[in-house]
Amino acid sequence: MSLPRIAVDAMGGDEGVRVMVEGAALARRRHDKFKFLLVGDEARIKAALESHPGMAGASEILHSDDVVGGDELPSRALRRAKTTSMGLAVNAVKQGDAGAAVSAGNTGALMAMSKLALRTMPGLDRPALAALLPTLTDNDVVMLDLGANRECDARNLVQFAIMGAAYARVVTGRERPRTRLLNIGTEETKGTEDIQAAAEALRAATGLAMDFEGYVEADKINRGECDVVVCDGFSGNIALKAIEGAARFVTDLLRQAFTSSVRSKIGFLVSRPATELLRHHLDPNNHNGAVFLGLNGVVVKSHGSANAKGVANAVEVAARLLEDDITNRIKHDLAAVGTEGLAAK
Structure with a gap:
């Protein structure tokens, strides 16, 4: 099956x-059907492509030497959407020159540009940032929102649940993903009024392609007990960074322990297969590629510190969403529920 090409913000x-170029090349070595629109400084991209001759026939370069700064305000970056590598990559999706866009740049700017260019789907109030997190089981867990919306009402949370479940069906293969709202407890009386209202609406709604199972606490996110975790962007971003920090803490602690003495180093050699498995499971590059769900197009956010393997995974996420037509899946689910099913009581 041929895919629309993927626009990569190379800057x-x-x-x-x-x-970015090395990551795209790695993705193409894994899947030779991938084609790319590489957006950025033409001279630098051509120099990078010299190390990846297999990319020459699969790539086109769109020149831009204007870069969105990592700490640049989204409002300021938005005014340069027509000249920056990020803005041009997103606009390529709008114009039909690419099927999806991938960027490792400023998250706020990428969201602002994507919303302006692609617009939010009919029936949705806001898009959300979703990512896959590792669990103790074979399947990852989808979590959203992870920072696109700091404050969310009950209706937003219900819509996020529908989008997250659609995404989970693509990545987990479950027809009815187990979906829960992030909360400070599992009792029905816990949480804010908006969380409780969202739970009530999800329990009452008909036509949902998910199994809504109430609440989940933060310490259970990675247990594999649910497929989708729904929250506002403020709570989600804090939870995500706490999880990432705990993973780094564990790996750093193990490194210190195994290098503290000769006996520890011998112990490391004996336990190396297990520690390598742990390192692989906790490596954020193996789960890289957050998705802006709810837009009329596919945009994937790669972590800014991702290595080539991480970028390749982000590209593969974009390709998979194109293959499974995630945009129309979400539209179908929204239509199936209807406006009355989305209304928080």
Whole structure:
């Protein structure tokens, strides 16, 4: 099956062109049907492509030497959407020159540009940022929103649940993903009024392609007990960074422990297969690629510090969403529920 090409913002991320091009090349080595529109400084992209001759026939370059800064205000970046590599990559999706866009740049700017260019789907109030997190089981868990919307009402949370379930069906294969709202407890009386109202609406709604199972606490996110975790962007971003920080803490602690003495180093050699498995499972590059759900087009946000493997995974996420037509899946689910099913009581 042929895919629309993927627009890659080659200037985004901590290391820019070299890693973005290397990541795209790695994705193509895994899937030779991938084609790319590489957006950024033409001279630097051509120099990077010299190390990946297999990319020449699969890539087109769109020149832009204007870059969105990592700490640039979204409002300021938005005024340069027509000249920056990020803005041009997103606009390529709008114009039909690419099927999806991938960027490792400023998250706020990417969301602002994507909303302006692609618009939110009919029936949705806001898009949300969703990502996959590792669990103790074979399947990852979809979590949203992770920072696109700091404050959300009950209706927003219900819509996020519908979008997250549609995404989970693509990545987990479950026909009815187990969906829960992030809360400070599992009792029905816990949480804010908006969380309780969203739960009531999800229990009462008909036509949902999910199994709504109430609440989940933050310490259970990675247990594999649910497929979708729904929250506002403020809580979600804090929870995500706490999880990432705990993962780094564990790996750093193990590193210190295994290098503290000769006996520890011998112990490391004996336990190396297990520690390598742990390192692989906790490596954020293996789960890289957050998605802006709810837009009329596919936009994937790569972590700014991602290496080539991480960028390749983000590209593969974009391709998978194109293959499974995530945009129309969400539209179908929204239509199936109807306006009355979305109304929070």
